[in-house]
Amino acid sequence: MLQAAHAARDLEQVKGLCVYFRRNAWRFDPKLRKFNKDICRNDQGGRHCEWEFEAFYDDPLLRQRLDGIFSPGHHTFLVNTSGSGKTKLLFEGLCQRWGFYFTFARDGSRLGPNDLAHIATNLKLKLTEYLPPSSDPQYASLLQANLQMVHNAFGGALLARLFVFKLFLEACSKEGFRQEHRQRWLEAQLLPRNLSNIGDPFNILQLDVRNAEVDGSVIDEAIAQKLEEIQEFWEMPSGEFLYIALDEANVPSRQYLHVFTDEHGAYPLLKAIIRSWQQRLGRLPVRFVVAGTVIPQKYFPATGEWDDWCWSSDTDSFHDPESQRRYVAQFLLPEFEASEDCQVLMQRMWHWLRGRHRFTASFLTLLLANRFESSLFLLRQYIATTTKYAPVDHVEHVSEEVREELDRSISWFSELGSKGLDEGPISRIEMHRAAIAYLTTSKGCLDCETKDRALVTQDYGYFVDTECRRVALDEPLMVTYGAGWLKNSEHPAATTMFKTFESQYPTALRPSHFALFLALSFASYFDGFSNISDAFKIYGGPVLSALAAKLVLFSKKVEGRPEPTDVHFSEHSPKRLVSEAGGAEDMLSWFKHERDEPFCLFQSSPGSSATLAFCLEFQDGQCFWVFVHVPGHFTCEDSPSFAEDIQHASPASLFDEQPEILSLLVELPHLSPDVGPLGVLRVSGSFRVEKASEDSIPSEHQPAAILNIISLEEAGKRISQDMLMRRLARIFSDDTGDSLRDRQPRQLESSSPSRKSGRRKRSAAGSTSTTRVSTRLKSKSQTVNAASGFGSPGPPESKKRRRNNASSPAHTRKRDAGGSGPGTSNIKATARRRLNKITAVATGHASPGVPPSEPPENASRYNLRKRIRLPRP
Known part of the structure; x- marks a missing residue:
């Protein structure tokens, strides 16, 4: 469609394309057409969503964070643990700035074009994976051949992006450039299939260039020509830059480590790509933002060509209850938000889900999908699934039928994973230290070992500062999972075993x-x-x-x-x-x-x-x-x-x-x-x-x-590991100092029939989500990916409260009797209209206005440490 409009100079079609981008791309999704009509009927709600759509622009902390990452003064390496919000920050930054979004590894959200993910794999058959010594006569020619293949392959992807970008700018220029066009361009990159009825135009064009097998000089000339054409009708505002965001850069940072060399030694594919694109984009003011879990700094020394690159780990987190509450409150119906149930739920969410953004966001997804029914039981099962430990406090009684239904929705999640504990001695001993610290001091570790950034690489820890210097391990879900792994006395590190300190570790023990x-x-x-x-x-x-x-x-x-x-x-x-x-x-x-x-x-x-x-x-x-x-x-x-x-x-x-x-x-x-x-x-x-x-x-x-x-x-072997796990859970849930500990959460009675013949119990009357931020709405049949954030302190220490040695018995809620109490019909109508607002913003992974596409038919289970999407209900 884009190619045809450009080739034929069809102004009407180009004008239509401009209108398309000016509006929300998601509105044209046929699966959302009926839902969009419902939203359009609600004028007040529409204006509210539109106002909230710009809300994150007015957040001074977020604006400061984005200005540091998307800085005109330097390029940026953005690194932190999985789920800490790197991708979300890229989307938020590109909503306000012109730029390109590339990803080296698409996840289950299927956001973004698939133009880079497969290039490295295709190069495997062509590259000389192991260069001979520099004294070998063929060394120079083989090295140059490797660099040229990378230059050509990734140059084709850059050319395709510039081609579509030029068409987009041409369409925008007809009615004058506006700030909102930058966001529309981001949406076009995240949902490229909406640009063409034949598939992803970025990937199609990139494959066309590859299949043409043209010389690299031809690609260079084509890129230079596109840059000139862009500059003929679009002048970059003074002081602004075009930002190239490279996501999941940890993947190419570990690929082909023996294929390229320079005066500093061998280096990975990522360095070759950045050099190639910097060379080709020299005609434009360009800044790179390269994001990943761990990108080895040794390949990018802070001298010479890399002296204008800055390292940042400023990804934020839910570091206090109020920040988490503000985020969650965006998706609550006012009736539920004002209820006692919600207050208890929010408190327990803080106790257990504080830390990286993804923990809260993924659980919120479950709440929305289950209409906030049996919310405390849902949280307990979510904790049990991810950590393999089920806390016993505040147990909400539900029927077997409801339990089975909720378990099915949670079964898509998997445990956090023990590979790093099984194979990584640093993660193993630091997890032991964090568990012991919590059991004895009620605090986690904010000064963990930074050697090889092992904790961050293996997703257990996160950078707690903004400069990648301090690593913390204090998130309740992560420490609970680790403590469960440490229960096994046969492991080389066990909670109460002195043998833990006999092993040899690559770092000194504290x-x-x-x-x-x-x-x-x-x-x-x-x-x-x-x-x-x-x-x-x-x-x-x-x-x-x-x-x-x-x-x-x-x-x-x-x-x-x-x-x-x-x-x-x-x-x-x-x-x-x-x-x-x-x-x-x-x-x-x-x-x-x-x-x-x-x-x-x-x-x-x-x-x-x-x-x-x-x-x-x-x-x-x-x-x-x-x-x-x-x-x-x-x-x-x-x-x-x-x-x-x-x-x-x-x-x-x-x-x-x-x-x-x-x-x-x-x-x-x-x-x-x-x-x-x-x-x-x-x-x-x-x-x-x-x-x-x-x-x-x-x-x-x-x-x-x-x-x-x-x-x-020998005495340590007699310590009850189950007791220690219960103690750890009580420390996380702050049970001994909880002012609500003697108050059993009362579930609100639903006055409307449940989804299963009126027999399912509800925690709120018709409760479901209502999104108050600008999000692109998503149909019930669609699923969502989880979000990220990082770091948090442990439970507050300043509170001195009486100890409670036993949790209060849970009250069994009455069976839903149906009927329609005051305001019930309005709540139910709102719930039906807004049920599907489970969007990429709700999960914190996507920017406002970007609905994920359909999930792959055969997807693996959701792991909180890897972004993927939930199954269709």
Whole structure:
């Protein structure tokens, strides 16, 4: 159609094409025709959607983020984990700027032309995959041949895009260029089949160029000609650039690593493509935005030709409850949004789905598809499907029939995936650290190992800053899945097994990690009187070895001395085991017994040695302190210096600048004089205890102790892994501090018949989605892809609430009796009209106004770590 209009100079057809682009391309989809008529009848709703369509332009934070990524001052590499919103940002940026959108790997959404995805595969048969040494006479010619093949193949795709772009600009120029034309051009690229009745014109033209087998110089000349023709009637506004967005660039960044070389060594296909296109687009002011999960920086040194490239990981996330609430609220009916059900649901969505955008967006898709019926049960099943663990709090009772129907809709999702844990030692040990951190401190890890960006590459972690320097692992869904994997004691890393620290890792283990692990072990072992000798090997204290002790927490009353309280480790309490002292004031507060945590961890600096402090009580009522010093290299294979650890664990050494703490130590009631100076039993936290001998700790440092790892390992096997999972779930859901914990969510009664003979229970009257942002509507038969976002802090720590040791029993909702209460018919009508507003914006993957096309007939199950679309209901 486009080719014919251009060749025939048919002005009427070109004018019609201009009208086509000026309007919403999705309106011409025959599957949406009836739905569009319904929307047109609702004048007020139409204006509302149109107003919201421009809403994201007025978001100052988003505008600032996009200005940093689509900057006239530099090219950008945009990298972050899968599902973090990179593609969404590309779409939002190109809605406001002229540019081209290319993707190297189309996902299940089928958005965008398929002109690049197969080129690399086709080149495999032509390229010389392994170049000979540079001294070989054929080296130069083979290298040049490889570069020329890439130049030609990807040049054909660029030529096809320029050809269609020229036609589009010609059509727009007839009535004057407007801001909205930029968005229409993006929509044309995302839904190229709407441009032609014979298929994707970009891919068709690209294949025509390839099949013509023309010389590269012919392609170069054609590209130069198209650029001249474009500039004849279109002048780029001053200060603006044409942006070339390359999505899923992590794919070519790992392809053909031995095919191309330069003065810096071998480099991948991606670098060859960028160089080729920069050379050909030199006539236009162009900026590249190259997005992917991980793009190795070593191939793009920040000097020379790459000194005007910037690395960014600024993809945002649901980092606080309000940002998530604002996003979700766009798709709620006012009646449901105002209900108690919705408030409880939103709270639980924050507890479990915070972090990357895709987690919230994909669950929202399920809610919309199921008309917000049985929403809490749906969330529970969603969590169970993706993490393989079903939380037991706030269980919503549903009938077996409803359960089966909801399970069918969720079955399209798959678990998050364990390949990185099975094969990646960095992901494995960092997942263990994150699980232990949550179990002991109720916080995740915001300082994870950045070596090889393994956590980001394997989708478990994400960049928490904007410059790709800090990696976090703290998302509840991801940590829950990882903790479930760690339950298996046969794995090389297991939650309560000391053998986890025996393995060799490509990065140094953190002393704080081992200290928190010890806190978990001691909390379980000393839950009740237990033999001290099974936890420590005592030097110089034979009497101590024969005694039993239990873990206690001292609480200071308003008046009088501190009183001990037994610490019983369970899924319910204590909410936090360990107080991480960030400074002198925190330590002082803990030793004054002003904190609720039975353990205190203090370090001089992150990554340095760590000391764990707690109190034990003998059976005769005497109490004493235990200081376990974990050295910086606690797993070192060389002979550990146990005596040096004991010296560092000495109160005089630890608190030489805080004498007030020394005085607090001796104020402990019924302080035992036999364990060491100031009532402190000093313990070496070195892991290699098998290297200890009888004289490892000199007599002048006794009494002291080392860890009894063999006995503690056996005790660790007896810790209930199911209990730990329940504890983790309660930490995520903030159950012990939830002001709503005693209030069972009440499901609203539906006054309309359910979808199955009036028997299906509903959580809201006729509830379904209504989209308040500008989206392109989608028919019920269509499916959607999931969205992304990144990073979030853990649950708020500032809330001090009473503990709740058991969740309230769930109330069974009454069977839907049908009928039509006040306003029900209007709600139902709105629900029917707006049911299908499950669009790419609803999933956060597409820009406003872009409905995904039909799904492939044979699609794999949806994995939250890979974008794909849900099946047709």
